[in-house]
Structures are given as C-alpha cells and as structure tokens.
Amino acid sequence: DAGITQSPRHKVTETGTPVTLRCHQTENHRYMYWYRQDPGHGLRLIHYSYGVKDTDKGEVSDGYSVSRSKTEDFLLTLESATSSQTSVYFCAISDRVSYGYTFGSGTRLTVV
Amino acid sequence: GIQVEQSPPDLILQEGANSTLRCNFSDSVNNLQWFHQNPWGQLINLFYIPSGTKQNGRLSATTVATERYSLLYISSSQTTDSGVYFCAVRDGSEKLVFGKGTKLTVNP
Numbered sequence: 477d478a479g480i481t482q483s484p485r486h487k488v489t490e491t492g493t494p495v496t497l498r499c500h501q502t503e504n505h506r507y508m509y510w511y512r513q514d515p516g517h518g519l520r521l522i523h524y525s526y527g528v529k530d531t532d533k534g535e536v537s538d539g540y541s542v543s544r545s546k547t548e549d550f551l552l553t554l555e556s557a558t559s560s561q562t563s564v565y566f567c568a569i570s571d572r573v574s575y576g577y578t579f580g581s582g583t584r585l586t587v588v
Numbered sequence: 589g590i591q592v593e594q595s596p597p598d599l600i601l602q603e604g605a606n607s608t609l610r611c612n613f614s615d616s617v618n619n620l621q622w623f624h625q626n627p628w629g630q631l632i633n634l635f636y637i638p639s640g641t642k643q644n645g646r647l648s649a650t651t652v653a654t655e656r657y658s659l660l661y662i663s664s665s666q667t668t669d670s671g672v673y674f675c676a677v678r679d680g681s682e683k684l685v686f687g688k689g690t691k692l693t694v695n696p
C-alpha cells in the first residue's frame with residue numbers, strides 16, 4: 477500500500493546482532509502496530525503505538541523494543557537477535573474513523 | 589484472552605463456485621475485520637464488520653455479534669481469490685487477535 481512502507485523487505489542477520497526494522501507512513505494515522513507472522517500461529521501483536529513517544533506491549537514483546545519519535549515512523553528493534561525471531565514482520569496503521577487497518581508489505585527476517 | 593477460530597482451515601474450489609468461510613469468537617467484540625493475504629504475502633483489509641452485513645462486489649460478510657460468529661461469502665470465485673483469509677477481532681484492548689486463517693485455492 478502506498479501509504480505505508482517497510483524497510484528492509486528482506487534481511488539475514490547473525491544471532492546476537494542488533495536489528496532495526498522501519499515502518500513509515502504517509503497517512504498521519506495515530507495508531508501503528510508491529511506484528512509477526514509464523515506458521516501455526518497466525519499474526520501476533522509485538523508492540524503498538526498510540527502517538528509520538530506513546531507505546532505499549534503486545535502479546536509477544538519479549539526481546540523487542542520500539543520507538544516512535546515522529547508520527548510517521550515506528551521502529552522495531554531486536555536488541556540481540558535469536559533464531560526464534562526468524563519470522564515475517566508486518567507493520568500496520570489504523571485510524572479511528574474507519575477502524576480499518578492497513579498493513580505494510582512485510583519484512584522477512586532470517587536469523588542464522 | 590479472546591479466542592478466534594476459523595473454518596474450514598483449507599478449501600479448494602473450481603473457478604465459478606461459491607464459498608462460505610466462518611469465524612467464531614469466544615467473547616464480545618467491538619471490532620471485527622476480514623483480511624485477505626494474497627500468495628505474495630500482502631494483507632488486504634476486506635471488511636470492518638462488528639455487526640450486520642456488508643457487500644463489496646462478489647464478496648459479502650455478515651456478523652451476528654450476539655451469537656459470536658461472522659461469515660465471509662465469496663461468489664463466483666476467481667483464481668485471484670486464492671490466498672489466506674483471516675478474521676481478526678478486538679475486545680476493547682488494542683490487541684487485534686487473528687484467527688489462524690482459511691487457505692483458499694481456486695483452480696481454473
């Protein structure tokens with residue numbers, strides 16, 4: 477979707493290294509989310525943000541941190557990547573008028 | 589937490605057939621959405637439907653909140669309808685809980 481972009485699209489990293497994934501939106505939506513998608517688990521919420529510098533944990537937040545210094549950017553950081561964090565990561569944005577969610581194209585992260 | 593179950597897990601159709609996908613949820617919800625994940629991984633929001641019925645072209649959805657289920661109807665299916673269909677609900681928190689999805693394959 478043109479209003480939300482994720483970078484990088486693919487990344488391979490080594491165990492123990494830090495990794496930052498970026499989500500950028502041009503829709504000026506207040507709410508932003510990070511999900512991970514794994515076979516057998518569907519999509520699970522990692523962290524979300526309800527405004528600049530306002531963030532909270534989701535159901536699988538251990539090992540992840542987030543930051544939102546501007547409305548348009550939401551960063552997900554793996555401080556020390558582990559093989560269990562190999563996954564596809566999706567960013568989503570939402571407004572509270574339509575309640576619709578728009579997802580980014582995803583980042584495929586492989587931790588070796 | 590709230591549980592979301594989708595059925596069937598897999599569905600194979602011939603082009604032109606109709607289908608019904610079901611989503612059951614365990615508690616009251618204030619937000620229910622249907623998504624389609626295409627074979628390239630892109631997630632597309634189909635419907636926001638916490639109650640009632642909506643239609644968009646060949647797709648329609650009905651949610652009966654009092655009975656805790658939602659149905660997604662696909663009529664005259666096309667090969668481009670293939671992918672995984674997810675139901676997701678929110679119970680008042682910020683967490684949108686996804687079901688495990690129905691994988692639809694439409695053969696030409």
